[in-house]
Amino acid sequence: MAEPQRARPKPTPETQHFWDGAKAGELRLQRCDACAHVYFPPRPFCPSCASRKVSIFKASGKGFLYSYVINHRPAAPGFTPPYAIAVVELDEGPRMMSNIIDCPQTPESLELDMKLEVAFQELDDKITLPVFRPAKG
């Protein structure tokens, strides 16, 4: 029997650009052309002012650790506990859920407000997942 797999996202027409970006090594966000609001998750209109004129752009990939848990049980398929489930606040404003790689999964190593930078994990030939690691320097 195959090992249980980590949940795989399935893109929709509204989110395809995000997943295409991740595959190309870019973290893509959207900005409203009318009011300049930057938002996530993807949608083809601005959730702040309702304008349909929005643009996709490459985000800096920089942010900080906003909050997290270290999950012990029950563990999700494809994960070995304990593992941190984090929320990262991006320099552009939006927050996203993520995992923190290249860092011990302990309260001592995972300090709130620590600087993070995006990295990309290829799950399969369709999906590459943005994750974060402690920022260098």
Next chain:
Amino acid sequence: MRRNQVAVVGAAETTELGVIPNASQLQLHADAALNAIADAGLKLSDIDGFATAVETPQQVCHYLGIKPTWVDGTSVGGCSFMLHVRHAAAAIEAGLCKTVLITHAESGKSMIGKLPRSIPADSLQGQFEAPYGVYGPPSMFPIPVLRFMKTYGITHEQLASVAVIQREWAAKNPRATMKDPITVADVLNSRMIAYPFRLLQCCLVTDGGGALILTSADRARDFSRKPVYIMGTGESVETPMVSQMETFNSSRAFKVAGPLAFREAGIAHGDVDHLMIYDAFAHLPLFGLGDLGFMPYEETGQFIADGNTRPGGKLPLNTNGGGLSYMHSGMYGMYALQESVRQMRGIAPAQVPNAKISVCHGVGGMFAASGTIVFTNER
């Protein structure tokens, strides 16, 4: 909505609570409904309005043999029943129906006839949360806690004291699942579930159900039970994705629903004799105390640790033992409502002497939704 125009005239839980291996989820709805109808002294044929969550109104109405002229299937998680009370009160006042039955039941532990819960891979949660290893409420609901603690200087010991004090209330309640006393050290040494939360800071998983019957305050005078009036109500939703909350320092849904109910009731915080704050996890009472405006967030942890919410304290909170010690079938809101009604009737196992106003505050999902009901036993 005008205050005190609608009253609870029937209230009951399932005959058994805890582990119920001999009944399906649908039958637990019926058991709670039949108990509430008996409590009110009504017949099934008197019910012309019906509300439930997760199960559909058509499923439960057909099973019970009810022919409603008004239904509400609002399903926003564990506080759905607070929203049902609010909607039912409005419907009764508008003349859409006269006597509303609200049911909840969940085979949360035994999983008999329980509808599957799954997150589609192409939903926003499936794309932007599930791939990072969230797996059930314990991995999601506590995600805001560390930020809340850092912002307000809340300690692990204070968060542990929530479970300790609720166990004190549960010890007074024969129907509570967990009654043995615990200490802060016991909580902090219980097994880790999702740091910073340990087993004793996470809700129970049990089977059970409950039902309420509402009618107009004028008709309520003819019932044998002491009417419990709906004094104020509030509701809101924020986001199904915990990662997308506006802030982890408060709950927007709480901050909308709670104050709405207080304004409608025309009460101040000092008027509250009894308080229920849905405690799926130990941080929720702290969010609730702050978001409902009882005190600054910085003081919430110490307020509980100092014993202000324990038996004999100045603000009795979660007096049935809460989701942490009484029971938690998955959607606990109905049990919080039941305890508020018992307190207003004066028949709670851990009765707050002379309580006249009870505030019952619920959460749905992971801070996704909220509903608040202010009850009173005086018109």
